[in-house]
Amino acid sequence: MRTRRAASDSGAQLRRRVARDRRGHGLRGPLVPRGLPAHRSRSQGFDEVVLDAFAEIDGLWHDRLADLDIAVDDVPGILPHDPDSVSWPEEVEADGPIPLARMVPAGIDRRGNRTRARLIVFRRPLQRRAKSEADLLDEILAILVHQISGYLGVTEETLLAGPDAL
8 A cells, every 4th residue: 555655745746746747847936026017917007108198187186086096998988979970079189180188077887886986098099190109198187187177177277377367
């Protein structure tokens, strides 16, 4: 019996070793350590750019933006009202037929629960238009300024100047 256990134990060890060391190429693991910026995925990097752009506005208008959520979606899940003339409702920021962001006002959902206002930024259309990280930040900041100024009911210049400009 001991010989059988030893044989089965060595078989289990062999299987574990094969799973870790495929075809003799060494241990499998991450190429870049987690602490380095290169470890971020594209979506994580985009989320950070949106948060950086929003931080500038939030620093000025934090009290009035407490009920606004910022969300990122990969692709827009909305279609234009009229596909022939590509007309969008006021709450959609678009570049021709491609929506870039959408402001969803506060309201009541299907279950009767209250919802908060939400600004949704679409990642892939914006990343395709940006030629660099700085260009992407500028584009996102412009969209946030336009949408949030409409949400607050102030001009874009007033939004950038802060509530003291009122």
